[in-house]
Amino acid sequence: MKHFMLPKNPVLREAATTLNEQSPNPSSHKTKPSQSPSRRAKSSKENAPPLDPNSITSDLKPSPSTASAKLKSPLPPRPPSSNPLKRKLSIEAFPENSLSDSGVKVVVRMRPLKKDEEEGETIVQKISNNSLSINGQTFTFDSVADTGATQLDMFQLVGAPLVENCLAGFNSSVFAYGQTGSGKTYTMWGPANVLSDETLSSDEQGLTPRVFQRLFDRISEEQIKHTDKQLKYQCRCSFLEIYNEQITDLLDPSQRNLQIREDMQTGVYVENLKEEYVFTMKDVTQLLIKGLSNRRTGATSINTESSRSHSVFTCVVESRCKSMAGGMNSLKTSRINLVDLAGSERQKLTGAAGDRLKEAGNINRSLSQLGNLINILAEVSQTGKQRHIPYRDSRLTFLLQESLGGNAKLAMLCAISPAQSCKSETFSTLRFAQRAKAVKNKAVVNEEMEDDVNHLREVIRQLRDELHRVKANSNNPTGWDPRKSLNILKSLIHPLPRLPQVDEDGDEMMEIDEGAVEKLCIQVGLGPAGTTYQNYVDEGRSIIDQGTEDSDVDMEETIPEQAEKHEILISGCAEPARNNTSESCEEPAEEKGTLRSSVSKLITEESPNKMVEVRSSCTSGSQSGFSTSISTTDEPNGSQEEIGNCVSPSSLSVVPSEVSPILKSPTPSVSPRLNVSRKSLRTSSMLTASQKDSKDESKSGPENCISSAKSEPSTALIPQTSKSVLASTEHLAASLHRGMEIIDSHCRSSVLRRSSFRFSYKPEESKPILLVDRVDVGVQTFPQDYEISETVLLCANCKTKTQLEVKDADESNLQLVPVDGSESNDKPKKQVPKVHLIASS
Numbered sequence: 001m002k003h004f005m006l007p008k009n010p011v012l013r014e015a016a017t018t019l020n021e022q023s024p025n026p027s028s029h030k031t032k033p034s035q036s037p038s039r040r041a042k043s044s045k046e047n048a049p050p051l052d053p054n055s056i057t058s059d060l061k062p063s064p065s066t067a068s069a070k071l072k073s074p075l076p077p078r079p080p081s082s083n084p085l086k087r088k089l090s091i092e093a094f095p096e097n098s099l100s101d102s103g104v105k106v107v108v109r110m111r112p113l114k115k116d117e118e119e120g121e122t123i124v125q126k127i128s129n130n131s132l133s134i135n136g137q138t139f140t141f142d143s144v145a146d147t148g149a150t151q152l153d154m155f156q157l158v159g160a161p162l163v164e165n166c167l168a169g170f171n172s173s174v175f176a177y178g179q180t181g182s183g184k185t186y187t188m189w190g191p192a193n194v195l196s197d198e199t200l201s202s203d204e205q206g207l208t209p210r211v212f213q214r215l216f217d218r219i220s221e222e223q224i225k226h227t228d229k230q231l232k233y234q235c236r237c238s239f240l241e242i243y244n245e246q247i248t249d250l251l252d253p254s255q256r257n258l259q260i261r262e263d264m265q266t267g268v269y270v271e272n273l274k275e276e277y278v279f280t281m282k283d284v285t286q287l288l289i290k291g292l293s294n295r296r297t298g299a300t301s302i303n304t305e306s307s308r309s310h311s312v313f314t315c316v317v318e319s320r321c322k323s324m325a326g327g328m329n330s331l332k333t334s335r336i337n338l339v340d341l342a343g344s345e346r347q348k349l350t351g352a353a354g355d356r357l358k359e360a361g362n363i364n365r366s367l368s369q370l371g372n373l374i375n376i377l378a379e380v381s382q383t384g385k386q387r388h389i390p391y392r393d394s395r396l397t398f399l400l401q402e403s404l405g406g407n408a409k410l411a412m413l414c415a416i417s418p419a420q421s422c423k424s425e426t427f428s429t430l431r432f433a434q435r436a437k438a439v440k441n442k443a444v445v446n447e448e449m450e451d452d453v454n455h456l457r458e459v460i461r462q463l464r465d466e467l468h469r470v471k472a473n474s475n476n477p478t479g480w481d482p483r484k485s486l487n488i489l490k491s492l493i494h495p496l497p498r499l500p501q502v503d504e505d506g507d508e509m510m511e512i513d514e515g516a517v518e519k520l521c522i523q524v525g526l527g528p529a530g531t532t533y534q535n536y537v538d539e540g541r542s543i544i545d546q547g548t549e550d551s552d553v554d555m556e557e558t559i560p561e562q563a564e565k566h567e568i569l570i571s572g573c574a575e576p577a578r579n580n581t582s583e584s585c586e587e588p589a590e591e592k593g594t595l596r597s598s599v600s601k602l603i604t605e606e607s608p609n610k611m612v613e614v615r616s617s618c619t620s621g622s623q624s625g626f627s628t629s630i631s632t633t634d635e636p637n638g639s640q641e642e643i644g645n646c647v648s649p650s651s652l653s654v655v656p657s658e659v660s661p662i663l664k665s666p667t668p669s670v671s672p673r674l675n676v677s678r679k680s681l682r683t684s685s686m687l688t689a690s691q692k693d694s695k696d697e698s699k700s701g702p703e704n705c706i707s708s709a710k711s712e713p714s715t716a717l718i719p720q721t722s723k724s725v726l727a728s729t730e731h732l733a734a735s736l737h738r739g740m741e742i743i744d745s746h747c748r749s750s751v752l753r754r755s756s757f758r759f760s761y762k763p764e765e766s767k768p769i770l771l772v773d774r775v776d777v778g779v780q781t782f783p784q785d786y787e788i789s790e791t792v793l794l795c796a797n798c799k800t801k802t803q804l805e806v807k808d809a810d811e812s813n814l815q816l817v818p819v820d821g822s823e824s825n826d827k828p829k830k831q832v833p834k835v836h837l838i839a840s841s
């Protein structure tokens with residue numbers, strides 16, 4: 001039979017002998033692109049039926065060489081657990097009424113005896129419409145068609161429901177399974193000489209042409225019925241075969257060894273498989289004739305035109321309509337898979353040799369893998385146990401996986417022979433059919449509503465947000481995200497143009513465009529790029545430092561290097577006080593550490609070439625506030641250079657650069673460092689000298705720090721007064737904003753700018769802050785309507801306050817500070833005493 005396959009493609013015939021020698025490596029086989037992306041096959045997971053392992057001769061069962069071949073099989077790489085989720089989601093995404101917990105429909109068809117078999121005994125008897133017996137053993141299925149069943153009967157049993165399922169939006173598949181010569185091809189396609197009969201006048205028309213005739217009839221009916229919905233259908237078909245584990249496009253036989261691909265959106269598909277749009281029965285018939293004529297067949301002792309490959313005819317049916325209710329568009333997509341498997345055969349029976357033997361081995365192997373898959377699916381369906389489903393065992397099962405236990409309604413058409421000679425094979429087929437009957441698929445209506453799309457987008461957005469939040473918290477238990485804070489800080493620096501926002505959710509290391517920040521600083525008018533950049537960095541760091549008050553246990557390690565680098569250190573209070581402050585601010589260690597770490601990271605990422613030191617200090621005083629001082633040291637050619645700018649109106653300090661009191665402190669402090677720094681940057685927060693003066697100087701110390709903190713719990717800018725301040729980035733950012741306003745104000749009013757500055761913030765009830773005499777160091781950043789009352793020098797070590805007498809300072813304790821505030825080496829510099837200069841009112 002199969003005389004419709006007359007014009008065998010010579011290319012394929014030739015290829016049949018060479019394909020086995022080709023490497024299965026996908027990269028080694030080029031395929032030309034498909035006609036258009038829209039025509040590219042996206043045949044989702046398609047299905048195929050299994051083979052009873054019992055029917056396979058032992059010499060054809062999987063062997064080590066088989067396993068090796070399997071490893072070489074160029075199936076797409078296994079996605080990282082995304083597929084199960086995808087499948088799960090795709091099923092759960094549908095409303096319950098669109099779900100169909102459908103078992104596999106099994107129909108057994110018994111072909112008539114052949115002439116050479118007629119003398120023998122018929123071993124199979126039909127008992128009822130759904131049961132039969134063989135050698136006294138009864139099998140029950142969904143339907144049993146005996147030898148008198150017609151092609152139309154088979155269509156009514158299998159084809160008609162398939163069409164209705166398809167129009168409802170379900171994927172629908174039919175697999176023809178059975179031993180060679182049992183009538184699979186006859187049932188699926190019908191004889192070739194009647195295939196071209198578009199009127200289906202021949203009783204021998206196969207299932208497939210009948211299905212499409214019915215499909216087109218029903219489409220017409222539906223369109224007439226739903227004209228108000230503007231119902232439109234589109235069908236596109238493809239036809240392929242799997243021969244010796246290689247895929248060939250039967251509609252374009254030059255496309256051989258096609259590769260199976262898989263992605264999240266389209267599922268499993270065959271790359272470069274040709275798809276043809278069909279609009280009439282004639283279109284389909286032409287495709288069937290063309291494809292079947294290209295299918296590989298061969299003569300065996302049982303079947304003169306035995307199919308030597310698995311063939312899969314796929315039609316994707318899309319329907320679009322407008323819902324009357326909301327005018328939303330609806331898109332239903334269903335896939336029809338019509339699969340004619342190659343027949344299993346016992347080599348002893350068929351006497352296969354040469355190519356036939358090799359083909360038989362591949363056929364049996366893939367059918368065996370299919371049978372194994374069915375066994376597992378049946379077990380899972382019956383017991384509910386979770387098991388690995390070996391879809392990747394073969395091209396067949398991988399390609400057809402959606403139909404096997406997945407999103408499809410599946411009908412298994414099992415063809416058997418009643419001949420005595422086929423008894424063993426028939427038993428195997430019936431057992432396979434029994435197992436297939438136990439498999440439960442989860443078919444869903446593949447419909448997308450416009451509203452659904454929008455809803456899913458929103459869900460995705462929310463999930464993404466949640467994921468980002470969790471990721472951020474996993475890295476930072478306090479929830480404080482330096483990236484987020486950086487963005488907030490950037491956005492708060494008014495009136496700066498917004499800097500490019502940092503991806504707060506990115507996994508990669510945050511890299512700050514130093515140039516961009518520098519540019520930003522220039523734009524805001526904070527002074528020369530180099531120094532203002534550092535100021536900018538210090539702003540955030542200082543404010544954060546206010547909240548952390550934590551310490552760096554690595555302080556000791558930083559001392560030698562810092563000493564060598566002639567850094568300028570401006571700090572707010574003397575060492576003991578600072579140290580005590582760090583210890584007395586009663587910050588939770590965890591918060592301190594975390595925040596400190598985050599801040600350090602932020603700063604060091606922004607300023608990788610600068611050593612940054614953050615210090616906080618508090619002083620006693622009822623008028624609490626904070627001031628931030630920033631110092632920058634550049635050390636070109638080893639020359640000592642200091643740049644000190646104090647924006648604070650009332651505090652100014654210069655500390656010795658060689659060994660700063662802070663560095664000497666054995667108590668925790670912060671010294672986040674990256675790389676071998678050529679610059680150092682330190683910030684210490686402190687109360688203004690005027691505030692300090694309001695209290696007894698002798699009370700400055702840890703106790704006063706604590707008391708101050710406790711006495712001013714409502715002062716927003718006193719970090720040590722509330723833990724919430726630590727956790728609130730916005731709060732810190734607000735502090736920065738306030739500070740920046742002050743800076744802005746200063747920038748507008750001040751004639752001079754310096755390379756470093758200090759700014760302070762005080763509650764309204766605090767005393768007026770007086771400007772400090774700049775001398776050569778620092779710069780005042782407050783409006784000039786303040787008057788300097790006095791200048792006091794406070795020793796960084798002993799905290800004693802004295803009148804500033806630069807000339808008395810020990811020359812060895814002098815540092816060079818650029819007068820104009822720039823970092824340039826060319827700028828004039830002036831020696832200043834390396835001691836804290838604190839201006840107090």
Ligand SMILES: Nc1ncnc2c1ncn2[C@@H]1O[C@H](COP(=O)(O)OP(=O)(O)OP(=O)(O)O)[C@@H](O)[C@H]1O
Nearest residue numbers: 001111180181182183184185186303306307342343
């Ligand atoms: N129900 C039937 N009525 C009449 N003839 C049939 C029927 N079933 C099968 N035949 C005939 O039996 C022969 C084998 O059928 P067919 O080629 O369809 O078997 P097959 O299962 O496809 O075999 P293979 O697996 O080797 O391809 C053909 O000549 C076919 O015409």
